[in-house]
Amino acid sequence: xxxxxxxxxxxxxxxxxxxxxxxxxxxxxxxxxxxxxxxxxxxxxxxxxxxxxxxxxxxxxxxxxxxxxxxxxxxxxxxxxxxxxxxxxxxxxxxxxxxxxxxxxxxxxxxxxxxxxxxxxxxxxxxxxxxxxxxxxxxxxxxxxxxxxxxxxxxxxxxxxx
Numbered sequence: 001x002x003x004x005x006x007x008x009x010x011x012x013x014x015x016x017x018x019x020x021x022x023x024x025x026x027x028x029x030x031x032x033x034x035x036x037x038x039x040x041x042x043x044x045x046x047x048x049x050x051x052x053x054x055x056x057x058x059x060x061x062x063x064x065x066x067x068x069x070x071x072x073x074x075x076x077x078x079x080x081x082x083x084x085x086x087x088x089x090x091x092x093x094x095x096x097x098x099x100x101x102x103x104x105x106x107x108x109x110x111x112x113x114x115x116x117x118x119x120x121x122x123x124x125x126x127x128x129x130x131x132x133x134x135x136x137x138x139x140x141x142x143x144x145x146x147x148x149x150x151x152x153x154x155x156x157x158x159x160x161x162x
Contacts, residue, residue, distance in 0.1 A: 024114075026051075029074055029081040032113045036106050038072040051078055060102060063092030068099040070106060084110060086159040093154065096130065100157070104128045107159045114161060115140060130157055 023029070030040045030053055040053040057069035066089075073085040088103040090096050104127040111119040115138050126133045127144055134143035145158040 024076070024081045026053075026074075026076065026079065026081055029084065029114070032084075032110055033072050033106065036109055038070070038106070040072060040074060043074075045078070046075075049077055051076055057089070061092055061095040061098060063095065066091040068092055068095055068102075070099075070103060072110075082162060084114065084161045086110065088157040088159075089154065090157070091154045097128075100128050100130050103157055103159065110159075111142070111161065127157070127159065130155075 026043050030043065033039075033055070037058045038055040040055045043051055043053045046052050052073065052075045054074070055072040057071045059067040059069045061068045068088070068090055070086060070088045073083075073087065074081045075083040075085075086103060086106055088099055090099050092099075104124050107127055108119045108124060111117070117138060120135075123133065123135060123142065123144075130146060132144055132146050134141065136142075141162050143158075143160045143162075145160065147156045147158070149155055
């Protein structure tokens with residue numbers, strides 16, 4: 001009986017330890033999306049105690065002169081990232097469905113790597129639709145923001161995790 005109680009206790013402690021695995025440590029967060037083609041540049045001081053890094057734009061689709069693209073931005077302190085952002089620029093509206101799907105897939109990967117949890121199907125669908133929404137869960141706030149450009153020629157979707 002003592003062995004069973006000890007095993008249950010050890011399993012519970014192990015679960016608590018594994019729950020702490022997701023990190024905001026800069027070098028780890030910078031590497032979250034390398035396999036998605038979004039490699040960030042060096043972590044640098046932007047001003048005061050604000051640091052950041054960003055990727056180059058990853059282009060896709062067939063637009064001319066500008067194709068749809070996505071980039072990864074990180075902001076935080078010298079030692080810790082406290083905001084992760086994916087920015088999708090929709091320059092070719094007729095290819096917006098594919099662009100939204102690309103943002104949804106990349107968001108799913110980023111959320112899972114940061115939190116160790118799956119992005120909900122409902123929020124994934126919101127990204128695919130390009131609608132604004134936010135939620136808070138597991139100590140994070142996740143927001144999808146849509147900004148229409150004044151030119152009317154496109155828009156930006158931002159997935160922000162804080």
